[in-house]
Amino acid sequence: MNTKSITRSLLKEAGIGLALVLLVVLFALSHDKFLTVSNISNILQQISINTIIAAGMTFVILLGGIDLSVGSVLALSAVVGAKIMTEFGLPSDMAILFAVLGSVICGTLCGAISGAICEKWRIHSFIVTLGMLNIARGTALEVADARTIFGFPMSFNAFGAQTIFHIPVIFIVAVVIVIIGIVVLKKTVYGRMIYAIGNNEESVRLSGHNPKFYKIIAFAICGGATGLAAVMYMLRLNIANPILGVGFELNAIAAVVIGGTSLFGGKGSMLGTFLGACIMGVLGNGLLLIGLGDFTRQIITGVVIILAVILDTYRSRLEAKLTE
Amino acid sequence: MKIKVLGAILIALGLPFSVQAAEKPHVCVVMKSLANEFWRTVEIGVRDYAKENQDKFTFEAVGLKNESDIDTQINAIEGYITKQCDVIAVAPANSVALIPSIKRAMNAGIVVVNFDVRLDKKAAQQMGLPEDFLFVGPDNKLGAFEAGDYLAKNLPKNANVVIIEGNPGAENAIERKEGYIKAVNDNNLNLLASRTAHWETEEANTLMTNLLTRYPNIQGVMSANDSMVLGVVKAIEAAGKTGEIKVVGFDFIAPVKQLMKDGKVLASEDFFGKDLAVNAVKAGMKIYSGENLTGWVKTPVRLVTSKDVQNEMPE
Structure with a gap:
């Protein structure tokens, strides 16, 4: 590795990392409680769910696709898991095990179905997942009869509230997912194939690989991550509700895009997505701490999303110059 | 426009059944989001009530996908006007946007009852609704x-x-x-x-x-x-x-x-979500049979404390 390539790989995440550091410094200066252990622990808890969904979403966006259904699939997976946990009178260990499996499998299936339909009929994922958004939401409402499901086993509820050295367990799960995501994307054939397809699907096909297979798997991964996020949601709030997760897809997409992943595919990273989710979380927490009103907070969040992406374009230009 | 025509056709297809029961008034209820647990209770309550009173009126209800889905409500009311139903009870998703449709329904001779969320008084007057337009709802x-x-x-x-x-x-x-x-x-x-x-x-x-x-x-x-x-x-x-x-x-x-x-x-x-739409339907039926109801028919609200719940007999 020469100096140039090292600088380049550092630069890749530098823009977004710099933005995050800037935000943290800014909030730390404006409010003395921002950098306390308990507040940081809170932020980590608050970004976990979005991080897991966004990690799955990264695979799909790297392919040049999108998954709009994650919010609804989250609700459906949560409702399915919650039903399994509460309605079959299983002993609590079994109930939890089957509920977790049920949620993840449910999410994976939704993703796989979306992906398969996209590939079979060559429809853009925007449309297919828009359909899935409605199907999953409707099914969730049907399954739960529009009610909030509660009364999970005590051990399940207690686990969700646990922290290890002030780090919430659901954040640890999120970090593990991100690390797995980084390894898969960087070190495996499958990961390299995702980038290759995102850059030029035709050339992948001509080189004798079948892009369809890889793409369907990516949607299944995204769905599976969403199913896991549903379990995290239940751990955090100890309820499942069929109307939860409305708009979560936009938060996840925002995290991925702030993290420097191109919506056209082929360019981006899992680490960037993680940093993007951090920015969203820090922003939400910090703006409230400094005491801004609801509407101002929404405006500033929007501005920061755009600024982060603008910053990123400078980063890519610099990178391009270095490559020359 | 196309959507309206399509809606009219769809409704027309269902019409032959309701026409036969012409002597009984046809009551239509426009609700808010059935994805909301509370509205689900409202719906179940009013459906049960309608079932018990099958001999007095025929009934149908529509709900929304989400709380702010104003278009669906407007389309539903337009559909009910076309269908010439007798009583419409509506829980407006927006206190101003529904007024023109409600006015049209009234002009078509339909009894309209506003429930749950009160129509904006100023806007209602400006658009020609009676000053003391009936409202059935909680405080x-x-x-x-x-x-x-x-x-x-x-x-x-x-x-x-x-x-x-x-x-x-x-x-x-x-x-x-x-x-x-x-x-x-x-x-x-x-x-x-x-x-x-x-x-x-x-x-x-x-x-x-x-x-x-x-x-x-x-x-x-x-x-x-x-x-x-x-x-x-x-x-x-x-x-x-x-x-x-x-x-x-x-x-x-x-x-x-x-x-x-x-x-x-x-x-x-x-x-008392269970009774909310029921009260509106009851008020509508009264007006339909000639009574004059105006102003605010308040539906009950009741404070339930943790003590009340703890003192309750175990189910």
């Missing part, structure tokens, strides 16, 4: 005041409280906030913040967690609905402050009843 402001007042009575003087609001701009969210503010003022509470969590559990959880960081001295929480109470209670638990912070909510949904049993929620305001 959200009074209900919230009751809950807030009960909270205040259970807190020390000048206690620090926060309000968790519903969707900004939603009529019932505004009224409930007004009720809570009145409780704050009348009892000289110290209001630290009033913020929205958009009726949503997860958002309320995040909001409350962050509010607790900013104001570690919070003693009481007034939440505009019970879904948000669920998130608030989890945030209080996570902060290790269970028992130190008292919470009141609105809607009295099942999971909150459980929390009240455990003593984690102080009180919630029940406004």
